[in-house]
Amino acid sequence: MQSTIHAGSARTLFLDAPAVARLIAGKGLQQCIAGIAEAIRADFLRWPDFVKSPRSASHCPQGVIELMPVSDATLFGFKYVNGHPGNLRFGLPTVMAFGVLAEMKTGMPLLLCDLTLPTALRTAAMSALAAVDLARKDSRVMALIGNGAQSEFQALAFRDLVGIDELRLYDIDPAATRKLMRNLEGSGLRMHACAGIAEAVRGADIVTTVTADKRNATIVSDDMLAPGMHINAVGGDCPGKTELSPAVLAAASVFVEYAPQTRIEGDIQQMPADFPVTEIWQVLAGAQPGRRHDKEITVFDSVGFALEDYSALRFLHAAALETDAGEEISLVGTAGDPRDLFASLGLAARPGLVAA
Amino acid sequence: MQSTIHAGSARTLFLDAPAVARLIAGKGLQQCIAGIAEAIRADFLRWPDFVKSPRSASHCPQGVIELMPVSDATLFGFKYVNGHPGNLRFGLPTVMAFGVLAEMKTGMPLLLCDLTLPTALRTAAMSALAAVDLARKDSRVMALIGNGAQSEFQALAFRDLVGIDELRLYDIDPAATRKLMRNLEGSGLRMHACAGIAEAVRGADIVTTVTADKRNATIVSDDMLAPGMHINAVGGDCPGKTELSPAVLAAASVFVEYAPQTRIEGDIQQMPADFPVTEIWQVLAGAQPGRRHDKEITVFDSVGFALEDYSALRFLHAAALETDAGEEISLVGTAGDPRDLFASLGLAARPGLVAA
Structure with missing residues (x-):
């Protein structure tokens, strides 16, 4: 053959x-x-x-x-x-x-x-890409709430693509914050460990939430908002798992990756089905505005999309x-004559295996 | 670490x-x-x-x-x-x-x-399992229309699980039929190459269709039907790809794997949304009858289901x-401290890679 x-x-x-x-x-x-x-x-x-x-x-x-x-x-x-x-x-x-x-x-x-x-890299790249159009151009300080496995990548993407030079850090586990600070030594980012979420958010131009608990949590509430803030909400990404209070969403212009998926999985699962959102591809393509003025509050309700x-x-x-x-592998069977799958078994020489 | x-x-x-x-x-x-x-x-x-x-x-x-x-x-x-x-x-x-x-x-x-x-094996196993309850108990002769990569597995499954001892073969490509007959030499199955579909179907207790063309074809039409026949329709398995004429389906009791998927992909995509079908698991579980009498025409409209x-x-x-x-592989990243994905890059010793 x-x-x-x-x-x-x-x-x-x-x-x-x-x-x-x-x-x-x-x-x-x-x-x-x-x-x-x-x-x-x-x-x-x-x-x-x-x-x-x-x-x-x-x-x-x-x-x-x-x-x-x-x-x-x-x-x-x-x-x-x-x-x-x-x-x-x-x-x-x-x-x-x-x-x-x-x-x-x-x-x-x-x-x-x-x-x-790569999932951590692409999530951070997507967040930063959205923030280029959604955050204020003079943004330099980012609060980073949740200092787990994805946090360093968010920090570096915002440093390189958005111009962030200062991080205000909080995690319920202080060891996570210490790990982040250790990993980003030498990155040029100024880093402050904060005692709570409100303290971390105060004075931040951008707030990135990347927490992991599978439940409806309120990481950011409306009393923490300041005019002109951009919120990059990454951790609310499946049904029953949210990070923002509904009042934060109501006060903001909300941008999403793919609306049919985000309405199921994102923070906007808490809002009515016709809650207005803009898909971020339209902003990247210049078909819809991103941030419209310096006082606007913007939210990127990111859940992660297949694209x-x-x-x-x-x-x-x-x-x-x-x-x-x-390395090259034989993930799917392609050897031999493709019309003759049976022959790939090599049974011809062993008729006993086939006979009833 | x-x-x-x-x-x-x-x-x-x-x-x-x-x-x-x-x-x-x-x-x-x-x-x-x-x-x-x-x-x-x-x-x-x-x-x-x-x-x-x-x-x-x-x-x-x-x-x-x-x-x-x-x-x-x-x-x-x-x-x-x-x-x-x-x-x-x-x-x-x-x-x-x-x-x-x-x-x-x-x-x-x-x-x-x-x-x-394994897809060929599981498809054949599913077909034969369904036929045990849907074909007449005295079935011995099977027409096998389409003698491509999957056909030998269908033949052997029906030999072993249903008791078929004679095959009536047809393929638009005579070389495919010769390949099947060569592969099943020594299997104990009597095999006849037929000149057309009608000839192959004539006298068969069971008709298995396993053709590959991606279009609406009519492999079996109602003039070929005989009382008591069981049709195992395997090749009609995506939108626009069918093997049976609507009249065949209308004349038969139709069994499927998972109705919501089969209505999209199976031969019954040609029928109204409320065309009656029985899911085969109910027959296997004894909750619904399979074949009810020796003159009934039965169809297993198989599309292949994830289960x-x-x-x-x-x-x-x-x-x-x-x-x-x-062999064991590292398909997903699990090495090191699972809380510290960043460390898996091994960048600590090379701060130049991280600094802006």
Whole structure:
């Protein structure tokens, strides 16, 4: 039997978690956040080209497992991601992810890749990209509420893309804040550990909330608001998990990634179904205004949308090919004559396996 | 930094396509089809325990890519699968698939596995399982229309689970029929190559259609029907792709896997939204009758449901652990302190990478 596979078309490139970390460290974290932000911008500018749907979510008492697909005429991408706040007791991260990029014209998976670390990068890149149009241009001070696994990436993305130079930090676990301050030593960011949320928020131009509890919490209430503030609400991202009080949302102009999904998962799940929101792609494309004046309060109600992962997968695929990273695997069966799946079993020489 | 990972909980078992073929050949194809059928029966008997949804499908002119998730309180499973009828010109199979089984309580992926070959086994197992209750008990002769990659598995499943001993074969490509007859030499099945569909169907107790064209075709029309016939319609499985004429459906008692999905994808997409169907799990559970009398015409309008893949993944996972097959991979990032994703980059020693 002769193989009829075209070289290079029938194998999947695999980047396991260590390979992804090496790729990002090697290319430079700063460069990767910027590169993913550029990929997101480019993809969001052609928003109507994509087939979009709210992600599918499987809930259980301990957490959620989600599948996030998106496609255009050329590529299909999806991410598998979980959210299990109690995972630390098993020594596992609360969020773990992997993704696949596939060719639409054949269905062949081109790339299989850990997305645990890239999810943090793309979330931070998306947040900062939105803040460029939604925060005041003179923003320099950011409150960062929740200093867990994602927080350093938010800090660096806002430093590089928005011009933040000072962080006001708070976490219910002081050890998390100490970890963040240790990790960002040498980053050029001035950092202050604060005793509470109100103290951290006071005087901040931007407030980023990235907390993990799976419940309706009020991290930011309306008495903490100041005119001109931008709120980057990242942690309210599934039904029953919110961070902002309804009064904060009512006082603000609210921007979202993909409205049908955010109405299910975002902080606006607390608001009526016709609560007005603007999709951020329209702002990036110049079709809708972002911030309109210096006193306006803006909220980016971010839940994470499949297109951001598609952009991250595109970026990682190009970076891996450039640097020869990863290894080729046989993720799907393509060997031998594609019309003869049965032959791939190699049973011909062992008729006893087949006979009744 | 000390690893806090529990041994065995943070790695994913990976079975690539050759490992899956070896596992199935080693265990025996017959044993695997029977084992998967038993797993499907066990899971379908606890149908209400599962969170179910129609699969998500991304269509393009050349084909479709689908994600098929399902979960119960313990396990989450999903399959990635494509259908691209023109793939042979790229030397690729028309259908390729892989799947993941994950733990609900942590979201950790336990198994990543090629499902190209297992998809053929589980489809055949499901068809035969349904036919046990839907075909006449004295069925011995099966027409097999479409002799492509899936056909041998259908033939063997019906031999072993239903008692078929004679096949009447037809394919628009005579080479496909020759391939099937060659592959099933020594199987004990009597085989006849027929000149057309009508000839193949004449005298058959069961008619299995497993054709691949992505269009509305009429493989079986009502003039071919005989009293007491069972039709196992496998190839009509996405919008615009059907195999049976509406008159065949109107004349028959129709059974499906999961009605909300089959009304979109199955042959019954041609019928009104309230066309009566019975979900096969109710027949397996004894809550609804299957075949009611010897003259009844029955149709199993099979499109393939996520739970069948979940059952196949369960079977393969157990078989792999039993035989020590596959290898462990770091599919998702779990190394190091799960609260400190940033540290996994190993940037501490290279502050230049972080500084602005």
